[in-house]
Amino acid sequence: MSILYNPPIPALDAVVPVPEVVQVPITPDSVPFNSVQNMVDPMDLAPFGYVEEEYFVSGKANVYSMGPSRQDNTYVKAADCPYTNRILVRKPANPAAFSGTVLVEISNSAFFMDNAEAGWGAMYPYLMNRGDAWVGLTFRDTPIRSCKRFNPERYAPLSIPNPVPPEKRGVTGRAYHITVDPDCEIGLCFDYMSQVAALCRSGKAGSPFEGYQVKFLYGTGASAGDLTTYAGFVHNHAKQPDGRPVFDGFQIYMTGAPANLNNEEVNPVVPDPRTIIDPVVPTFRVLTMGDILGKGSHPDWGLMQRKEDSDSPVYRIYEMAGAALGIRAVQSVMMNREDAEKVGARWVDKHPKLPYHAYASQYVIRACFDALKKYCESGILPPASRLLETEGEYPDADFVLDEDGNGKGGVRSHFVDVPIATYGWDGKLVPFSKEKLRDRYHTHAEYVKQVAENVDLHVKERLLLPEDAVEILEYALRFNIDDDELMDRITGKTAEGTYGM
Numbered sequence: 001m002s003i004l005y006n007p008p009i010p011a012l013d014a015v016v017p018v019p020e021v022v023q024v025p026i027t028p029d030s031v032p033f034n035s036v037q038n039m040v041d042p043m044d045l046a047p048f049g050y051v052e053e054e055y056f057v058s059g060k061a062n063v064y065s066m067g068p069s070r071q072d073n074t075y076v077k078a079a080d081c082p083y084t085n086r087i088l089v090r091k092p093a094n095p096a097a098f099s100g101t102v103l104v105e106i107s108n109s110a111f112f113m114d115n116a117e118a119g120w121g122a123m124y125p126y127l128m129n130r131g132d133a134w135v136g137l138t139f140r141d142t143p144i145r146s147c148k149r150f151n152p153e154r155y156a157p158l159s160i161p162n163p164v165p166p167e168k169r170g171v172t173g174r175a176y177h178i179t180v181d182p183d184c185e186i187g188l189c190f191d192y193m194s195q196v197a198a199l200c201r202s203g204k205a206g207s208p209f210e211g212y213q214v215k216f217l218y219g220t221g222a223s224a225g226d227l228t229t230y231a232g233f234v235h236n237h238a239k240q241p242d243g244r245p246v247f248d249g250f251q252i253y254m255t256g257a258p259a260n261l262n263n264e265e266v267n268p269v270v271p272d273p274r275t276i277i278d279p280v281v282p283t284f285r286v287l288t289m290g291d292i293l294g295k296g297s298h299p300d301w302g303l304m305q306r307k308e309d310s311d312s313p314v315y316r317i318y319e320m321a322g323a324a325l326g327i328r329a330v331q332s333v334m335m336n337r338e339d340a341e342k343v344g345a346r347w348v349d350k351h352p353k354l355p356y357h358a359y360a361s362q363y364v365i366r367a368c369f370d371a372l373k374k375y376c377e378s379g380i381l382p383p384a385s386r387l388l389e390t391e392g393e394y395p396d397a398d399f400v401l402d403e404d405g406n407g408k409g410g411v412r413s414h415f416v417d418v419p420i421a422t423y424g425w426d427g428k429l430v431p432f433s434k435e436k437l438r439d440r441y442h443t444h445a446e447y448v449k450q451v452a453e454n455v456d457l458h459v460k461e462r463l464l465l466p467e468d469a470v471e472i473l474e475y476a477l478r479f480n481i482d483d484d485e486l487m488d489r490i491t492g493k494t495a496e497g498t499y500g501m
Contacts, residue, residue, distance in 0.1 A: 008065050008075035011237050016191075016198040016246050019059030021207050024086070026054065030154050032088055033147045034107075034114045034136070034335050041332035048128045051093045055208060056157055057199065058084040061191030063163065064234060064261045070273040074233045077262055081163040083188045086147065086155070087196055089208045090120070091133035098212050099131035101373065102200050104247075106193070106221030106230075110178075112142040113335055113345035118222040118253035118286075121330030122362040123369060126465070135200060135208070137193060139226055141184035146343040160188045162263065170264040178224075180263050187262035190230050193219070194238040197246040216377055220251045220369070222327075225259030225267055225300070227252050232277025233261060248376045249282040251369050254291055254325060257300035270294065270301035270394065282314040282375055284382070286368050288361065289407055289425035290325035292388060293397060296426055298325060303397055309385050314375055317385040318368055318463075321410035322359045324427035330362075356479070356490050357421040357431050363468045364411050371462055383462055386411045399425065404432075411463055414454045414472060418447070420479065420491075434487035444482045451476040 026032065032054040036043040045052055063078040092098045105119030115121070116136050127134055138144060138158075147155040162169070162185040172182045180186055199207050201214050219235075221227040231250045238246045257275040259267045268274040277283075291302040306317060334340075340347045371382035389400035389409035400408045405422040415423065420437060422430040432440075441447040455472050458464035464472075480486055 008077045010073040011062070011064060011076050011234075013237050013239055015241050016194045016238050017059060018198045018202045018204055019057045019192075019195040021058075021199055021204065022056045023206065024054045024056060024154065026052070030151060032086075033138075033150045033155070034088065034116070036090070038336055038339050039333050040336050043333070045090065049092055049094065049097055050090055050128055053089045053091075053208060055087050055089065056084055057087055057192065057196060058082070058157075059192070059195050061188045061195070063185055063187035064190060065265060066233060066258075066261050066268070066274060070276060070278075074237065074261075077187070078163045078185075081161075081185065081188055083160045083192060084157045085144070085160065085189070085192050086138050086158060087208070088114075088136040088138075089133065091208065091212070092131050095212045097131050098133060100213055100215035101130070101132040102135060102209070102214055102217050103127065103132060103369075104135045104137065104193070104196060104200070104217065104219050106137050106139045106219070106223040106227050107143065108222045108224065109140045109143050110224055111340070111346040113146045113340060113343060114138055114143050115330075115334055117327055117330050118251070118365060119220045121333045122253075122327050122365040124333070126366045126369070129467075133209070133212075135196065137189075137196060139189045139193075139223065140186050141181045142178065144184070145181075146345055149343040150339065160184050160186070173260050173262075173264050173266040182263065185263055186260070189226070190234040190261065193230055194234065194246055197238070198240075201240065201246070216248045216373070217246065218249050218251065218369075218372065218376075219247050220253065222253040222255070223259075225255050225257055228256055228277055229258040229261060231279045231281075231283055232258060236280045245281050247281055249284075249372050250279060251284045251286060251365075251372055253286045253365060254288060255298055255300055256285055256287060256291060256302045256305050269299065270304040275300070276305050276307060279315070280313065282372060283316075284368050284372050285317045286361075286365055287317065287319045288323040288325055289320070289388065289399065289423075290323075290427070292319060292390070293399070293425065294395065296325065301394065303390060304394055306387065311381065314382060316368075316382055317387060318364065319386060319388045319410040320359070320361060320364050321388060321407040321412060322416040322423035323361050323364070324359065324423065324425060326427075327361045327365070356475075357429055359413075359415050359423055363413065363464055363472070366468060367463050367465050370465060386463070405430075413458065413464070414451050414476075417454045418450045431491045434481065434484070434491050437481045437487070437491065441481060444480045447479070447481055448473070448476045
């Protein structure tokens with residue numbers, strides 16, 4: 001039975017309890033929601049030596065609330081509230097092949113289903129090449145409802161019930177224009193994340209990592225502010241038995257400002273100082289141009305969340321010149337359209353195939369995560385923050401653009417340093433004409449040479465991984481500006497479009 005506090009009491013540091021866990025069998029007739037089997041492009045993990053498993057996690061969680069200022073503590077609104085949620089696990093089948101690293105991802109819920117964008121979607125080749133494991137969290141009420149619609153019998157136990165009796169509830173808040181079900185309590189998901197971390201580290205019988213030696217645990221997500229909320233307001237109190245935090249580091253992709261901590265709160269927005277968080281473990285923000293100026297669907301003003309680099313703990317902001325919202329390369333790992341429509345989820349299929357010119361955010365995401373790991377595991381300092389050039393003041397700030405219309409500053413890449421297109425903050429893509437390409441580069445050989453020099457520079461800066469540099473060079477070799485037919489096909493008016501979300 002939950003204990004209600006009125007007014008709330010300050011949260012205290014505490015050892016995170018290990019929740020109960022039950023593995024849910026995967027059969028031909030019953031597969032997990034967003035399984036590798038029902039993605040847009042189904043994936044067979046066996047050739048990589050990986051397996052997929054699903055577990056139900058049950059425990060008792062606190063519901064928290066924010067204090068009125070940045071310096072205030074987090075408060076406990078309700079304690080010991082029961083919940084049952086699920087996790088999806090992809091890991092090496094053989095514990096001997098496990099690296100010791102687990103990446104826990106808060107799935108994106110903007111489409112009312114689990115979308116693993118910043119973790120599995122952007123990094124699955126990186127993870128499987130290194131023996132890292134991935135754990136996907138179902139977060140908030142909308143994906144839980146979608147799970148139940150997908151398979152009512154399989155997901156009947158899932159529940160994040162509101163512990164406050166209806167007659168004592170306040171007005172239900174909103175975050176990112178999404179209404180919360182008043183009979184659910186989204187606040188339970190934050191302690192659930194801490195308890196999943198404790199479960200992963202425990203090696204408990206029947207748990208996902210029984211027989212595996214977990215050494216490092218990281219959190220990530222393109223989670224509409226939920227990871228920012230967790231890292232800034234909840235994780236600072238979540239401890240291992242030895243007093244260390246339950247996570248070793250975080251990488252937050254897109255958005256950035258905190259979400260609401262419970263049903264009755266509204267997410268803080270600029271100029272509220274609570275949008276700036278102070279994590280207790282190394283934390284990277286990897287942001288797109290669509291996150292910076294409060295335009296479009298991300299009104300969080302990443303520009304206003306900037307702060308100085310810190311080396312203890314490390315805090316870095318990497319803003320990508322040329323990148324718009326989303327990671328179009330993850331389209332193939334989203335739930336297939338038939339299943340998405342079955343559960344009433346939103347389906348976005350503007351460009352099912354990544355346009356040749358489109359900015360590939362996954363390269364920067366992988367490099368930054370690799371730098372985060374190297375710092376946490378070996379003490380190697382990551383690159384300094386890379387911020388986009390802007391002019392003017394809030395709310396009238398704007399990007400400084402080069403002669404091609406691409407952003408200056410930020411994390412550079414061959415997309416904007418050796419450009420073949422103009423990239424808008426809103427995802428608008430305008431390829432250069434073949435005449436402009438030939439006037440700039442003259443020959444295919446010269447274009448490839450400039451790309452090679454550019455990726456070599458970014459590899460040395462540790463903002464591009466060597467294996468991704470090879471992939472970029474392979475693309476450049478195929479982009480033959482001497483070939484009229486090819487250039488007409490991929491630089492004509494039909495190549496223009498929007499490649500972001």
